[in-house]
Amino acid sequence: MPFSDDDLDAFYREIESRTAAQPVRRRRRPSRPNAEPCPTPDKEAFAAESLAREGIARIKLRTGPSVGLRCYECACGAWHITSKPQR
Numbered sequence: 001m002p003f004s005d006d007d008l009d010a011f012y013r014e015i016e017s018r019t020a021a022q023p024v025r026r027r028r029r030p031s032r033p034n035a036e037p038c039p040t041p042d043k044e045a046f047a048a049e050s051l052a053r054e055g056i057a058r059i060k061l062r063t064g065p066s067v068g069l070r071c072y073e074c075a076c077g078a079w080h081i082t083s084k085p086q087r
């Protein structure tokens with residue numbers, strides 16, 4: 001069964017709600033001068049690639065390594081996790 005980005009987001013939120021160490025979940029606008037509005041504002045936003053990678057690692061603890069996840073720097077300046085392959 002494909003693992004869609006919607007699944008991913010729901011899954012991440014579920015993990016987050018059960019984890020003591022809460023990542024930054026404020027919808028704070030990244031302090032980047034030329035940042036554009038986020039095209040995917042419903043996704044978890046990470047302030048740095050390393051944080052996004054930690055998020056991926058946490059998801060993989062639950063899904064297993066077979067789910068292809070990667071992070072990318074968004075136009076909004078934050079990092080998001082996606083299950084879509086890189087173009």
Ligand SMILES: [Zn+2]
Nearest residue numbers: 038039074076
């Ligand atoms: Zn974004």
